[in-house]
Amino acid sequence: MAVKIGNCTGHYEMLEIIRRFSKGNGIIGESSYSGTGNGGMSEENVSPSGSNEVWTVACVDVTIVGEELWSVTGSTTGALPQYTTGGLYSETLVGFQIDAGGVDFILGDTFTVVGSSFTGTGDGVINNLNASPDAVTEVWTVVCTSAAVPGAEAWSVTGSVSGAQAAATTGVSYTNTFIDGFDIIAGSGNFAVSDQFTFDVTQAILAASSEGWTEERHIDDVLNGQSQPNIEMILKGPGLSGTEEIWAAFTSYQSISSDYYNISFGGTAGYVDSLILDDQPGHSGQRWMPCWNLGIRYWLAVNGQKITLITLIETHYFIAYVGKHLAFNSLGQFPYPITVMATDDTESTRYSAAGSNDLFNATSKARRISGLWESVYMAPLNDAYQIFGINSHGAHCPTLSMEDSRDVNGTYPLMPCTLIHPTDGALGDLDGVFYVTGFSAAAEDIITAEGTENIMISNNQATGLSDYIALRLE
Incomplete structure (x- = not known):
């Protein structure tokens, strides 16, 4: 699996990041350095629209050794947000990482990043x-x-x-x-x-592991009534085996006058070039994630069989998932168990009006053996059919104190997010998404389980003990 964490501006940039990262486009960028410190820069990455700029990264604050502050300035774009040594910098136009060496950086030390x-x-x-x-x-x-x-x-x-x-x-x-x-x-x-x-x-990591998605369709030249492009994109994943066909559909919907800028997620059971999205074989219908036209913090996790996106819009967290779930049956029994979830089934929901992300409500969709898409719940986050017991904090857990517990080594236990059908029961687990207690924790905390880092994310703005999930960061 590959993970991209960064910042972008607006829902159009977010869709383009999903597109390029999921396909496994190669990464372009190189750097040079002048200064005293002997640390280094890696992970240079300039986008196509930033490839003709010279990016100057200059040390401006050395108060904390190993956590120096750096200005980031494009020759055309101008100043971008500052950077701190040791982290991964990922803006839409440019990305990199600076690591400290044996000789400390000093004021004025400068890296230059270019596309060519x-x-x-x-x-x-x-x-x-x-x-x-x-x-x-x-x-x-x-x-x-x-x-x-x-x-x-x-x-x-x-x-x-x-x-x-x-x-x-x-x-x-x-x-x-x-x-x-x-x-x-x-x-x-x-x-x-x-x-x-x-x-x-x-x-790119996905290309190297043969897990990159193939672009079946990308339309960006159809305008709405306010002269804004309506994006439509269909990608095909190879699965973890490299021989499967898993389709994911994405669209945009926006209104300047109503101030919403949203993207959608959907699934299909095939692709026919001559058909519109709604008529594609086995189309799930689209699920909508509220975005906006300003700064977005995002966590994008992709492998050959699923795409998971988490965004932070102001103080609201949203999550969307499209692709295969880990079904409780063999591929021979059911070769195409896919799930689609986002925040709403309404395209015009503004981010500030959305009350719950889709993992916490009953409107997620899973494709059944019949070929139909049916509603499922996500236990233990939401379990309307009482498959699990209800603990004192309102979470549905097989062990009533699970949301309060930690392992003896101080780490948090992760529970699978299980798809629950009203008549057929448990169908399978999400890939790389888990329930985790919010006990003595906060959104964006990093927790380690089985040697792998996971980031905790809350349900929109909620902060209750049972309002958190964890996204695996591999």
Whole structure:
């Protein structure tokens, strides 16, 4: 499984992050350093829209050694939120991690992060760098081979592993098997033969483990009545075996006048290119997660069979899940046990009006052997059919004191989130999502279970002992 934790702005950026991360697009970014401290930078990552900027990361506060503060500034975007040594920085346009070394950082120590580097005569740029899900870890070299026509120069494109690819031309969008695209844009000074761009690509975790999702559909050019695009995206997962077909559908719905900006999650049992989403085989109907058009903190966990998203909107936490659950039967008995859940079945719910996330109510949907989608509850978070006993704090637990207990080593026990059907009982467990007590804990606490870190998340704004889940961070 791969996990991405970061910040973005608005529901459109959130959908694009789901898209690129779930597909396993290659990661582009490189850095240089000047200063006194001998720590290092890793995990460099610039998005296609941030790849033509120079990102300056400068040490501005050394009060706490090992937790120095750094300013982050884009040559075009300007200042972004500050960064603290030791953590993973992940904004929409740029990401990285700085770790301390044996010699402390001092004020003014500076890292520079770029999508590409250039040597030569011209002053143009290479823009919108985007590595494909087929990208491997290598260095790409783009060299001007003919400058006979200014503004339409020819360029060779060579990967250190993938070898020579089709040539590129200034002013013409470029793509190949390993690169989803880039644009070489002329400046005021003409390019010359031997001018050269280089950029580093790192293979994504999902691509390396053959768990990346394939894009079946992506529509972003249909506008609503307020001239905003209605996004529609359908992805196909390979399962954990790499041979399965698991479909997940995502859409956007927004209104400037009503101030809601939402995204939806759904499942299908197949894909037909000529059909609209509602008519796709075995479509579940969409479940909606409230977002907005400002800053979003997110936790995205993906493997070959499921996509889980948790967001923080102001002080509200929301969770959505689409994909296979861990069914209590063999694949031969039921090969396609999938679940869809988010916050609401209403597309226009504003984030501030949503009272409960879907793990705590009765509107989650699971696909049954009949092919129908039916409502399920999530025990022990919500158990309308009294499969579990009710403890003194209102949680449904097989052991009434479970929500208060800790292991003897001080860690928290995790309980599976089990899908409960009204007539058929327990169907299976969610993959990587658990119930955990909120006893002496708070949202975003990290707890370790079986050697794996998990983050605690509350039900929207609730803080009761039985109002928490844990998301596995692998």
